[in-house]
Every structure is written in C-alpha cells, then in structure tokens.
Amino acid sequence: MSAGRVGVGVLLAALVAAPFVPMGGMRQYIFHVLIQIFVWSFIGGAWALMGRFGLVSLGHGAFLGLGAYTTTLLWNFFGLTPWLGALVAVVLTAALAVIVAYPCSRFQVIGHYFGLVTLAVGEVVRLLIIAERDWTGGSLGLTVRPAGADSLVAVQFADKRVFYYAALVLWALGLWVWHRVDRSMARSAMEAIGEDETAAASVGIHVTRFKIAITVLSAVLTAVGGIAYAQYIAYVNPDTLAGIGVSLRIVFAVVLGGMYALLGPTVGTALTIALAEVLRVVFGITYVGMAETIYGLLLIVFIIFLPSGIYGSVRDLLRRRPRSQPAAPVTA
Amino acid sequence: MGGHLGAPHFQMLTVTGLTKRFGGFTALNAVSFEVKEGEILGLIGPNGSGKTTLFNCVSGALTPSSGSIRFGAQELAGLTPDRICHLGIARTFQIPRPFRKLTILENVAVAAHFGAAQRSSEAEARRRALEILGLVGLATTPHAPTTLLGAGGLKKLELARALATGPRLLLADESLGGLDSSEMAGAADLLRRIRGELHITIVWVEHIMATLMRVVDRVVVLDHGEKIAEGKPREVAEDPKVVEAYLGEKVVLA
Numbered sequence: 090m091s092a093g094r095v096g097v098g099v100l101l102a103a104l105v106a107a108p109f110v111p112m113g114g115m116r117q118y119i120f121h122v123l124i125q126i127f128v129w130s131f132i133g134g135a136w137a138l139m140g141r142f143g144l145v146s147l148g149h150g151a152f153l154g155l156g157a158y159t160t161t162l163l164w165n166f167f168g169l170t171p172w173l174g175a176l177v178a179v180v181l182t183a184a185l186a187v188i189v190a191y192p193c194s195r196f197q198v199i200g201h202y203f204g205l206v207t208l209a210v211g212e213v214v215r216l217l218i219i220a221e222r223d224w225t226g227g228s229l230g231l232t233v234r235p236a237g238a239d240s241l242v243a244v245q246f247a248d249k250r251v252f253y254y255a256a257l258v259l260w261a262l263g264l265w266v267w268h269r270v271d272r273s274m275a276r277s278a279m280e281a282i283g284e285d286e287t288a289a290a291s292v293g294i295h296v297t298r299f300k301i302a303i304t305v306l307s308a309v310l311t312a313v314g315g316i317a318y319a320q321y322i323a324y325v326n327p328d329t330l331a332g333i334g335v336s337l338r339i340v341f342a343v344v345l346g347g348m349y350a351l352l353g354p355t356v357g358t359a360l361t362i363a364l365a366e367v368l369r370v371v372f373g374i375t376y377v378g379m380a381e382t383i384y385g386l387l388l389i390v391f392i393i394f395l396p397s398g399i400y401g402s403v404r405d406l407l408r409r410r411p412r413s414q415p416a417a418p419v420t421a
Numbered sequence: 422m423g424g425h426l427g428a429p430h431f432q433m434l435t436v437t438g439l440t441k442r443f444g445g446f447t448a449l450n451a452v453s454f455e456v457k458e459g460e461i462l463g464l465i466g467p468n469g470s471g472k473t474t475l476f477n478c479v480s481g482a483l484t485p486s487s488g489s490i491r492f493g494a495q496e497l498a499g500l501t502p503d504r505i506c507h508l509g510i511a512r513t514f515q516i517p518r519p520f521r522k523l524t525i526l527e528n529v530a531v532a533a534h535f536g537a538a539q540r541s542s543e544a545e546a547r548r549r550a551l552e553i554l555g556l557v558g559l560a561t562t563p564h565a566p567t568t569l570l571g572a573g574g575l576k577k578l579e580l581a582r583a584l585a586t587g588p589r590l591l592l593a594d595e596s597l598g599g600l601d602s603s604e605m606a607g608a609a610d611l612l613r614r615i616r617g618e619l620h621i622t623i624v625w626v627e628h629i630m631a632t633l634m635r636v637v638d639r640v641v642v643l644d645h646g647e648k649i650a651e652g653k654p655r656e657v658a659e660d661p662k663v664v665e666a667y668l669g670e671k672v673v674l675a
C-alpha cells in the first residue's frame with residue numbers, strides 16, 4: 090500500500106515538473122498528447138461514476154456537446170466569459186441529466202435499454218447542433234472567437250503550459266471526486282441499487298433520487314470536461330463533442346482501463362490516445378478508421394477476458410496476494 | 422410496550438379487505454387481520470397461498486389492487502418502499518437478496534444508514550451494523566464478501582439488514598426455509614430475542630409450521646389468497662379447514 094503511495098507521489102511530482110524538462114522540438118507535441126490524456130481521463134472518470142454502478146451510458150457526448158457549445162456560443166455571440174458560460178452550461182447539463190434520469194428511473198429503464206435511451210439522447214444533441222447551423226456552424230463546427238491576446242477572461246493562452254497545468258488540476262479533481270464517492274455510504278447505496286433495486290428500496294434507499302444524483306454529477310463533470318477541451322482546442326465540432334462516435338470512445342477507453350478502479354479510466358484513456366497516435370504516425374491519415382477498428386477488437390477481447398479492465402485486473406492481482414494470507418474463516 | 426402475555430395492545434398494523442390481482446389471477450382476496458404491538462404473529466399457508474404477496478403489499482414493493490393497510494393511523498397503500506421503511510416497517514426476502522458487491526458489514530451498514538427514520542453519521546451506521554451482526558451471530562467476518570455465507574448465514578444477513586433499519590414491525594419471510602433442524606432452532610430463538618430484546622413486533626411467514634407454532638402468539642392462515650383461519654396456534658392446527666388446506670402435507674403440522 091505505502092509503495093503505491095510513493096508511486097503516486099513520484100508520478101505527480103514528475104507530472105508537475107514535466108514542463109521544466111527540456112524536450113527540444115517535441116515539447117508542443119508531448120504537451121498536446123498529455124493535455125488530451127488528462128482531459129479525456131477526467132471525462133472517462135466522470136462517465137465511470139455512473140458506469141461502475143451499471144448505469145452504462147452510451148450518450149455522454151450529449152453532455153460534452155451541451156457543455157462545450159453553450160460556453161462557446163455564449164462567448165462568440167454575447168461575449169460572456171467562459172467562466173460564467175460554464176456555469177450556465179452546468180445548469181443546462183444538470184437539467185438535461187434530470188430529464189434523462191428521472192423517467193428512466195421511474196419506469197425502471199435499466200441495463201441495455203438505458204444504454205439505448207442514452208445513445209439516442211447523444212444523437213439528438215448532435216443532430217440539433219447540426220440543424221441549428223446558423224448559430225453552431227452545423228457539421229463544419231465553430232471556432233472559438235479569438236480574444237487576440239492571452240486572456241484569463243476568455244480563457245485563451247498561447248502557451249500550452251497553462252493548459253497543461255489546468256488539465257492536470259482538472260484530472261486530479263476528477264480523481265478526488267471519484268475517491269470521495271468511493272469512500273462514501275452513497276457508493277454502497279449505488280452498488281445496492283445497481284444490483285437489486287427492490288432490495289435497495291426495502292432498506293430505505295430512495296432509488297430515483299440516487300440515480301438522478303449520480304447521473305447529474307457524472308453529466309456535469311462531463312460537461313466541464315467538454316468545456317475544457319473546447320477552450321483548449323478553440324474549436325467545437327458536433328462529431329468530436331457529441332453523438333455516438335465520441336460517446337463510444339469514452340466507453341471504450343474506460344472499459345479498457347477498468348471502470349471499477351480509481352486509475353482505470355486514466356490508464357484506458359492514455360492507452361487509447363497513445364494507440365491512436367501510434368497508428369496515426371505509422372499508417373498516416375490513409376487509415377483513419379484503423380484506430381477505431383483496433384479499439385473495437387480490443388474492447389471485445391477485454392469484455393470477454395478482462396471485465397475489470399487492464400488496470401483493474403493488474404490491481405486485483407497485486408491485492409489478492411498479500412490479502413489472502415489470513416484465510417478468512419467461513420461463517421455459517 | 423413489550424408485554425406479550427395477553428392484555429389488549431395497541432393495534433400496530435391493520436389490514437382491511439386487502440386484494441391483489443395479477444391480471445385475471447387473484448393472489449389475495451379481501452384479506453383482513455391485525456397485528457398487535459409486541460406480538461409475534463405467524464402467517465402460514467400452503468405454497469402459493471399469497472403470503473409473500475401480502476408482504477410485498479405491506480412493504481410497498483407491490484401496490485394493492487384494493488383494500489387498506491394502516492400502520493398505526495398511517496395509510497400505507499400507495500407509499501413507496503423506502504418511505505414505508507422509514508415509517509418503521511422492515512422486511513426480509515424469502516430468497517435472500519444480499520448485495521453481492523458489498524461486504525457483509527456494508528450490507529448491514531447501508532441499511533442502518535439509509536433505513537433509519539433520522540439519518541445519523543456513517544460511522545454511527547457502521548457501529549450499529551456491527552452491533553446487529555453480533556446479535557444475529559455474524560460478527561466474526563464483517564469484512565468478508567457475502568459469497569462466504571451459506572444458506573443459514575444468508576438468512577441471518579437478511580434479518581440483520583432488516584433490523585438495521587430500526588423497525589418497529591418486522592416482516593420475516595420464511596426465515597427457516599432451507600435450514601437444517603439445529604439452524605432452525607437457532608433462527609426461531611433469534612426471532613424470539615428480536616421481540617424480547619429489541620421490542621420489535623413480528624409477522625412471521627412460514628410454510629412449515631412445526632417450529633413456528635412453538636414461538637408465535639397467534640396465527641393467521643391463508644389459502645388460495647383467502648384467510649381461512651385465525652387464532653391460537655393449538656386451535657388453528659386442529660382446525661379442519663387448515664388441515665384440509667394442507668391436505669397431504671400433514672407432516673408439516675406440529
């Protein structure tokens with residue numbers, strides 16, 4: 090356990106110190122990859138807050154898109170700072186989450202059906218963005234209006250290091266939220282609901298309230314991730330921030346890394362992003378679909394052979410050994 | 422409260438004309454009875470007579486088709502299960518339904534935390550859960566997964582989880598089912614202690630009557646969704662209607 094603590098400390102120190110390490114011409118590229126990993130790990134972690142309890146959403150792109158587009162549109166058309174825009178976006182996302190979660194909970198839409206409902210929600214948001222092209226630029230996307238210079242109000246900075254540290258903080262924040270949920274009695278309640286709603290309700294757990302709460306939390310954090318990503322890339326596009334494609338990519342990464350462990354989403358996201366980069370470098374843009382195909386195949390292999398993901402499985406393996414020594418006596 | 426040796430008591434639960442239909446099938450037909458504070462009421466009947474359905478209606482897992490269920494002065498029909506739990510009614514499931522992803526202690530602690538009428542701290546819930554695990558005899562391995570438990574252990578866990586919610590009325594559904602005779606004696610003794618030490622009123626459903634008859638104060642008998650008899654265990658066991666309902670199953674009588 091303490092070896093793990095030390096490992097985490099060393100990793101954090103390395104990440105904080107990274108911008109000061111000379112990297113020559115690779116600097117911009119490495120930062121770019123790391124920022125993407127932090128932001129998408131944060132989003133994956135937000136998704137897993139629900140996913141780990143059996144609320145497998147296939148439409149988190151809806152929350153990403155709603156967050157990113159709300160902030161961007163408010164800035165571009167009304168000059169509202171993304172800080173306040175994010176607040177509006179969070180409120181709208183929370184509302185959408187309630188609109189999805191309440192009927193699903195009331196009418197016991199669970200399992201695959203919940204997946205399908207959320208899949209549809211994700212598509213609806215994407216199609217709405219495309220349909221409202223006068224505002225959103227349709228499928229061509231929308232560039233975040235440049236502030237001209239570095240600006241905290243516009244959240245625009247030429248130096249990638251600013252975004253790097255912001256993304257690092259965001260990622261750490263996501264891990265902290267996960268940890269808090271993991272340690273709370275609310276986790277027990279959600280596990281209970283995920284397994285058996287009738288039994289959970291019989292011991293006083295308000296099933297609907299919990300499902301709505303965890304969905305809102307997950308959706309809001311996802312929206313924040315979408316906003317962060319949009320501010321960094323300075324461009325929003327319905328295909329990268331809404332719809333089935335991005336929704337599934339989040340799920341792929343988390344399932345790959347493991348949705349039941351703190352660092353599972355991070356490991357999965359890092360692997361998928363690294364894989365995509367390697368494939369891009371190796372095959373060039375002639376095989377754009379290659380990364381997705383390989384994710385897909387990996388996903389199938391993982392769901393069958395390693396249901397708790399790469400990180401989750403390794404962790405379980407490491408934990409099982411020391412713990413199995415005092416053989417627990419069997420109780421009647 | 423507490424006294425269970427005669428004397429009129431406060432009516433804790435009053436079921437009046439309770440009917441439950443599943444499509445065209447009537448699982449409960451105008452059933453009426455009451456439960457007095459401090460007693461252990463046995464609810465017996467052949468398989469499929471509607472015992473579990475009755476528990477489901479009282480605990481809010483099913484909505485009655487008609488009739489009234491009053492807990493003290495409070496009408497329960499139409500309330501959600503979590504609300505009914507908070508009012509002070511807990512139930513166990515005939516086939517144990519542990520939360521498999523939680524440890525034994527977490528199973529009980531989550532009930533102690535969310536089932537209580539007044540929410541206390543998480544630490545307090547864990548402390549209370551340990552206490553109850555001790556009471557039911559499951560305190561040796563609180564951090565073990567529920568998969569370690571055998572049939573008897575799972576029945577105890579069901580009771581522990583229900584008790585953790587701090588009920589005034591416990592609905593125990595076949596707490597003896599699947600147990601061997603020594604485990605049965607232990608479980609019967611446990612129910613007696615739950616009433617005696619925790620002052621919890623109990624409605625105890627059982628298919629097999631022998632053990633139950635030695636513990637309960639009164640018995641209500643269901644057959645095909647109708648109440649066919651009610652009274653002291655001895656009288657009921659000799660009631661020809663009851664004997665007929667259990668036709669071919671006479672062995673299950675005391």
Ligand SMILES: Nc1ncnc2c1ncn2[C@@H]1O[C@H](COP(=O)(O)OP(=O)(O)O)[C@@H](O)[C@H]1O
Pocket residue numbers: 443448466467468469470471472473474475
């Ligand atoms: N949810 C349900 N849907 C349809 N029929 C049911 C349902 N629950 C119980 N029943 C039927 O109601 C009858 C009574 O069942 P139950 O209450 O479980 O009996 P008992 O607990 O006395 O053995 C049975 O015929 C059973 O098949």
Ligand SMILES: [Mg+2]
Pocket residue numbers: 472473474515
């Ligand atoms: Mg039954």
